[in-house]
Amino acid sequence: MKAICLNFQVHQPFRFRRYRFFDIGNDHYYYDDYSNETIMRKMADHSYLPTNKILLDLIRKNKNAFKVSFTISGIALEQMDLYAPEVLDSFIELAETGQVEFLAAPYSHSLISLKSPESFKAQVEKHATLIQKYFGQEPKVFCNTEKIYSDDISAVVADMGFKAILTEGPKHVLGWKSPNYVYCSAVSPKLKVLMRNFQMSDDLSFRFSNQAWSEYPLTSEKFVGWMDSNPKDEVVNLFMDYETFGEYQRESTGIFKFLQELPATVAKKSKFKFATPSEIADAFQPISIVSVPYPISWSNEERDLSIWLGNELQQEAFNKLYKLEPRMQFVDDPALIKDWEYLQVCNHFYYMNTKFFTDGSPQRTYNPFESPYEAFINYMNVLSDFELRLNSFVPESKVEKEIAALNKLLAEKEERLRKYELELKNLQSGTVKKNKESKPEATKRKKTATKSTKKD
Known part of the structure; x- marks a missing residue:
C-alpha cells in the first residue's frame, strides 16, 4: 500500500479591536466583532463552503477511495457557530460520511506546548471534547498549533495516549532522508510521526497560480507523476x-x-490510495526515529518559531502572558477564562513579526496592524486590563490582596444597599397601594354615616 494523507488546517482568531491606553480599567471588551464576522463570512463563502461541497461530492462519488482529515481549532469552531453555522453543518455532514478524520489540537491554537505541559494537556482535552460533541469522534491523532514539534512535546503527546502526530519534514531535521515515510519519536517510540512533504504542499498553497513558476500550470497528472517518481x-x-x-x-x-x-487521476495513474492519519499509523511501521531537540514548525523558511517569538516584542508579550498562567488555575469566572483563551492565540504574536518580507504565508494579508510595534502596544494594553481583572480574582501581592479585599467589601456593601433600596421601594409601593385600596372603604363608611345622621 502507498498512501496519500491530506490534512487541512482550519483556524481563524478572534481579532482585537483598537484598544487604547485610556481603555485600560474602563472597558473590558477587547474584540473587533465587525472584522471577525466579515472575515469568517468571506472565508465561508470563498473557501469553506465550496470546498466542503467538492469534498462531499468526491467522497460520495469515490465511495471508500477518497479520504481527508482536518485540524480545526476550537476558536474556529466557536466562530463558525457564531457567524457561519452553515459551515459547521457542512463539516458535520462530512464527518457523517465516515471518510473524514478530525484531529486533536490545542483549543486556542496557542503556543502553550512550549510553556506548560499540564495546561497544554488541558487545552488538548478541551478541544477533543469539542470534536466529540460536533463530529462524534474521539481523536486518535494529534496535530499541534502550526505543526510545532519537538522531542519534549512528543513525550507529552504520547503520554496523552495519541498514536501519531503530524509535523513538518524540514531538511535540517531529516537530512538526506525523505518525508515520504512514517517515523517515530526519539523519546517515545510508540508515537508515530507523519512528516509533511513541504515541497508538494507548498506547490499547491503558494505556487499554484504563479505564472513565473517553471512548473506552471500545475495539472493533476503532473502532480501525481511527481508522487510516483520514487517507487x-x-x-x-x-x-x-x-x-x-x-x-x-x-x-x-x-x-x-x-x-x-x-482522486480520479490518482486512481488511474498511480498505486497510491487516500488514507486518514489513523489508517496510515495503523498500516505502516516506522523506518527510523526522528530526533528534534529544538522545536520546529511549518512556518517561514527556517521552519522554526521565529515567526512568533523571533524578536524582543514578541518575547516580552509571550512571557508576560504566561507569567499569569499559574494564577489562572484558580479562576472560575467564565468571562475571564474565555478572554484568557483568546489572548493565547498565536496570531497575536504573529502580528508583531518583523519577518514579513521573508515569510511566504498569505496570512500576512489579514494582519490588522500597520506595524509590529502597533500590534505589540495594542496587545499589551489588552493584557494590562486583563491583568487588572485577574488581580481582583487572584491577587498577586500583599497590596493587591488588600485592594481586592476592599473592593470585595465595597461590592458587598453596594449589593446590600441595592437590596435595601429595593425593599424600601417595595414597602413604599405597598403602602401607597394599601392606602388606595382602603380609601373607597373609608369613603363608603363616611357616606353610610351621613345617611344615618340624616335619617335620625
Missing part, C-alpha cells in the same frame, strides 16, 4: 491551510478543478 516512497503527506482552496488560490486559478480531478 520506494510509502506515504505523501500533504498538509496545508484550508484557505488554500478559494482564498489563497482563487477559484479563477483552477484550484477547485484541480481538487475535483485529483
Whole structure:
C-alpha cells in the first residue's frame, strides 16, 4: 500500500479591536466583532463552503477511495457557530460520511506546548471534547498549533495516549532522508510521526497560480507523476491551510478543478490510495526515529518559531502572558477564562513579526496592524486590563490582596444597599397601594354615616 494523507488546517482568531491606553480599567471588551464576522463570512463563502461541497461530492462519488482529515481549532469552531453555522453543518455532514478524520489540537491554537505541559494537556482535552460533541469522534491523532514539534512535546503527546502526530519534514531535521515515510519519536517510540512533504504542499498553497513558476500550470497528472517518481516512497503527506482552496488560490486559478480531478487521476495513474492519519499509523511501521531537540514548525523558511517569538516584542508579550498562567488555575469566572483563551492565540504574536518580507504565508494579508510595534502596544494594553481583572480574582501581592479585599467589601456593601433600596421601594409601593385600596372603604363608611345622621 502507498498512501496519500491530506490534512487541512482550519483556524481563524478572534481579532482585537483598537484598544487604547485610556481603555485600560474602563472597558473590558477587547474584540473587533465587525472584522471577525466579515472575515469568517468571506472565508465561508470563498473557501469553506465550496470546498466542503467538492469534498462531499468526491467522497460520495469515490465511495471508500477518497479520504481527508482536518485540524480545526476550537476558536474556529466557536466562530463558525457564531457567524457561519452553515459551515459547521457542512463539516458535520462530512464527518457523517465516515471518510473524514478530525484531529486533536490545542483549543486556542496557542503556543502553550512550549510553556506548560499540564495546561497544554488541558487545552488538548478541551478541544477533543469539542470534536466529540460536533463530529462524534474521539481523536486518535494529534496535530499541534502550526505543526510545532519537538522531542519534549512528543513525550507529552504520547503520554496523552495519541498514536501519531503530524509535523513538518524540514531538511535540517531529516537530512538526506525523505518525508515520504512514517517515523517515530526519539523519546517515545510508540508515537508515530507523519512528516509533511513541504515541497508538494507548498506547490499547491503558494505556487499554484504563479505564472513565473517553471512548473506552471500545475495539472493533476503532473502532480501525481511527481508522487510516483520514487517507487520506494510509502506515504505523501500533504498538509496545508484550508484557505488554500478559494482564498489563497482563487477559484479563477483552477484550484477547485484541480481538487475535483485529483482522486480520479490518482486512481488511474498511480498505486497510491487516500488514507486518514489513523489508517496510515495503523498500516505502516516506522523506518527510523526522528530526533528534534529544538522545536520546529511549518512556518517561514527556517521552519522554526521565529515567526512568533523571533524578536524582543514578541518575547516580552509571550512571557508576560504566561507569567499569569499559574494564577489562572484558580479562576472560575467564565468571562475571564474565555478572554484568557483568546489572548493565547498565536496570531497575536504573529502580528508583531518583523519577518514579513521573508515569510511566504498569505496570512500576512489579514494582519490588522500597520506595524509590529502597533500590534505589540495594542496587545499589551489588552493584557494590562486583563491583568487588572485577574488581580481582583487572584491577587498577586500583599497590596493587591488588600485592594481586592476592599473592593470585595465595597461590592458587598453596594449589593446590600441595592437590596435595601429595593425593599424600601417595595414597602413604599405597598403602602401607597394599601392606602388606595382602603380609601373607597373609608369613603363608603363616611357616606353610610351621613345617611344615618340624616335619617335620625
